[in-house]
Amino acid sequence: MKRVAIVGYAQHPILKNAGALNEVELIMPVVHQLFNDLGISQKDIDFTCSGSCDYLQGAAFAFVEGLSAIQTNPPIKESHVEMDAAWAMYESMLKIQMGDAETALIYGFGKSSPGDLDAIISLQMDPYYISPLWPDRVSLAALQARVLLDQNIITPEQMLATVIEARANSKNNKNALITDLIDESDYLNNAMVSSPLNKLDCPPISDGSSAMIIASEEKAYKFTDHPIWIEGIDHRIESSNLGSRNLATSNTLQVSMNQLNLKNIKFDVAELHTQFSHELPFLKSLLNLQDVPTNLSGGPLVGNVMMCAGLDAIGKTYESLKENQFTHGLAHATSGPCLQHNMLVHLEAQK
Amino acid sequence: MSDSKDLLRAPFELAYNYKRSNGPVMSKFFDALGEQTILGTKTSAGKVFSPAAEFDPETHESLKDMVEVGPGGSIESFSWIEAPQSHHLIKKPFAFALIKLDGADSSMLHMIADCNEVDLSIGTRVTAAWSDTSEKRITDIKFFTLEK
Numbered sequence: 001m002k003r004v005a006i007v008g009y010a011q012h013p014i015l016k017n018a019g020a021l022n023e024v025e026l027i028m029p030v031v032h033q034l035f036n037d038l039g040i041s042q043k044d045i046d047f048t049c050s051g052s053c054d055y056l057q058g059a060a061f062a063f064v065e066g067l068s069a070i071q072t073n074p075p076i077k078e079s080h081v082e083m084d085a086a087w088a089m090y091e092s093m094l095k096i097q098m099g100d101a102e103t104a105l106i107y108g109f110g111k112s113s114p115g116d117l118d119a120i121i122s123l124q125m126d127p128y129y130i131s132p133l134w135p136d137r138v139s140l141a142a143l144q145a146r147v148l149l150d151q152n153i154i155t156p157e158q159m160l161a162t163v164i165e166a167r168a169n170s171k172n173n174k175n176a177l178i179t180d181l182i183d184e185s186d187y188l189n190n191a192m193v194s195s196p197l198n199k200l201d202c203p204p205i206s207d208g209s210s211a212m213i214i215a216s217e218e219k220a221y222k223f224t225d226h227p228i229w230i231e232g233i234d235h236r237i238e239s240s241n242l243g244s245r246n247l248a249t250s251n252t253l254q255v256s257m258n259q260l261n262l263k264n265i266k267f268d269v270a271e272l273h274t275q276f277s278h279e280l281p282f283l284k285s286l287l288n289l290q291d292v293p294t295n296l297s298g299g300p301l302v303g304n305v306m307m308c309a310g311l312d313a314i315g316k317t318y319e320s321l322k323e324n325q326f327t328h329g330l331a332h333a334t335s336g337p338c339l340q341h342n343m344l345v346h347l348e349a350q351k
Numbered sequence: 352m353s354d355s356k357d358l359l360r361a362p363f364e365l366a367y368n369y370k371r372s373n374g375p376v377m378s379k380f381f382d383a384l385g386e387q388t389i390l391g392t393k394t395s396a397g398k399v400f401s402p403a404a405e406f407d408p409e410t411h412e413s414l415k416d417m418v419e420v421g422p423g424g425s426i427e428s429f430s431w432i433e434a435p436q437s438h439h440l441i442k443k444p445f446a447f448a449l450i451k452l453d454g455a456d457s458s459m460l461h462m463i464a465d466c467n468e469v470d471l472s473i474g475t476r477v478t479a480a481w482s483d484t485s486e487k488r489i490t491d492i493k494f495f496t497l498e499k
Contacts, residue, residue: 119438128377129402130460132489134438139447142430150428150473194447195431195468239408243449243458244400247428 004096005220005227006347008034008213009315014177014303017113018207023057026209027069027109034105034211038223042071045213046101048078049092051085051108052307055120066109077101084108085210086273086310086333086343092214093233102216103223109209110306117205117306125337126240138202138276139194140337144247145278146196151248156196158281160187163200166277166301173316177204177303201277203304210308212315228318228329228347232260235343237336247338253286256344265346267292268326271313273334275300283332283339292330296320310334314345321349376405379417384492385485389421391455401455402489421452422479423498424459431468441494446471450495462494470497 010030018026035041042048048070054062063080072078077100081087085108092104118136125131148154163182170176182200190198213223220227236252238245257263270292274280284294297316300309310333317329327349335341373381376392380403383390391401392414398407401420406413429448435441441464448471449458463477476498482491 116436116438118436122438127371128373129489133447133460133462134440135447135460136436136439139430139432143428143447143449146428146430146473192431192433195433197430241400241402241404241408241457242460243402243427243451244404244408 002097003217003229004093004214005217005229006212006314006318007215007220007223007227008038009210009318010034010037011175011210011312011315012208013175014305015113015207016177016204018111021207023052023066023109023111023209024068026111026207027066027107027211030209030211031070031105031107034213038213040223042076042105045103045105046077047092047095047104048076049080049088049095049104049106051081051083051088051106051311052110053082055123056110056112056115056306058115066107069107070105084273084307084310084333084335086314086345087235087335089212089214089311089314090233090235090343093230096214096216102219104214105211106214106311107209107211108305108308108311110308111207112205112306113207130242136194137337138197140242141276141279142194142197144338145201145276147247148278148282149196153248153285154278154281159201159277160184162277162280163187163301166295166298169296170298170302173297173302175208175303176298177206178298179302197276197278203275203300204302206303206305208303208305208308210305210311210315212311226322226350228321228349230345231348232346233343234259235333235341237341240336240340242337245338245340250286250339250342253339253342253344256342257287260344260346262330262344262346263288265328267328267330269296269317269320269324270294270330270332271297271299271316271320272332273300273310273313274332275304275309275334277301279339287330287332289330310343314347317345317347321347325349374405376403376414379403381487384489385487387481387485387491388419389452389479389492390417391420391452392416393418399455400457401452402459404457418454420454424450424452424455424477424495426463426471426473426475426477427451427458428473429463429471431471433468440490444468445494448477448495450477461489461492463496464494465496
């Protein structure tokens with residue numbers, strides 16, 4: 001494996017409703033901030049890869065318009081994933097491993113405010129057995145929450161604590177959308193959206209964008225004196241047949257953990273793409289992170305830009321390692337219902 | 352601002368107009384559903400998936416043998432919706448649930464209605480209620496109700 005490092009990350013302030021700001025106008029500031037910070041331009045980028053969801057914009061190939069945010073003349077090598085931009089980073093990693101690129105720009109963007117996100121996400125499910133029933137994303141997450149509660153893998157108190165802590169941690173995140181603190185009675189007085197999940201157990205509808213630049217070892221030091229290395233990365237998906245999965249655990253995540261040899265690494269910090277309050281204690285336990293400060297940024301509960309929030313978990317881990325002189329960080333990105341598809345990224349600051 | 356009657360207008364229906372084939376396995380499942388019968392696919396080891404899976408996600412074995420399951424089953428998990436949204440098919444309080452049908456080893460996602468939240472827990476018995484018209488779709492099962 002060639003060594004690859006993250007050399008920069010930028011995030012747009014997460015908005016409740018970006019209004020007339022279109023996707024291009026959301027992407028441009030973060031890409032240009034990165035270029036300015038590193039003193040480079042699109043000419044220094046060998047490969048560009050984005051992550052977004054055409055269903056959010058409501059038109060096939062809508063992602064192509066995102067390219068208007070960057071300079072594409074002279075022609076560039078570029079690609080797109082209809083996934084969270086964390087997977088655009090994965091593709092960029094592969095491109096560097098293959099020797100096709102030394103540097104890559106990754107960006108993700110999503111505006112959830114214009115449409116009905118619950119209905120839209122229903123359309124992305126299995127079109128034969130699931131989509132025709134119109135299950136909303138909260139109800140699907142709630143199915144897993146109930147299994148975890150029923151088997152005492154997590155407790156209602158942990159869900160409450162997760163919501164309270166996320167809001168307290170939002171002070172560490174200048175781009176957070178939700179910053180107001182709540183107490184136990186606020187939580188308990190909130191109506192259920194889909195029992196056992198109430199409104200505060202769910203992430204806010206969010207608009208925004210993020211960008212990241214990664215580079216091979218050779219190029220990384222030309223961009224920064226403090227690259228953060230991607231020491232391990234692994235992603236695996238579970239069956240699209242929801243009813244055949246064991247929602248009380250994640251067999252695929254356990255394979256990824258072994259693949260990255262996680263049990264032998266002492267993590268200083270972790271950022272998990274846990275969109276619903278039950279997912280954080282579940283994954284902390286599964287990933288053996290009980291004693292590791294997790295989601296210091298507040299995580300998706302204080303801002304959850306669709307198709308960015310996974311890349312943001314990687315970006316926030318990168319920022320934590322850089323700003324706190326930590327050594328090891330773990331980032332997690334997810335996609336699909338009930339943590340169907342998961343990516344783990346082990347980041348390490350240079351010693 | 353120009354008067355709204357001066358604006359050019361064109362109809363725009365947002366849709367992905369694809370026709371899908373159900374394929375050899377799901378066709379049999381949906382044909383049977385149209386006859387108010389629920390099928391599952393059986394692996395060589397005897398594991399039954401319903402709704403019918405085309406392959407076993409663990410062993411990747413291709414599945415063709417069909418067996419009848421249900422129409423009763425038990426709740427594996429459920430989420431209760433007190434205030435349905437506009438896109439939901441049921442307009443009064445209902446549940447989405449994973450239901451393990453009798454004779455099956457996997458669960459079916461569907462809805463449970465005509466009951467109250469307190470009536471439901473993991474393990475509760477339910478049975479299929481059928482739609483009045485058959486479309487050979489998963490919605491031919493209207494929802495599940497408490498077993499009497």
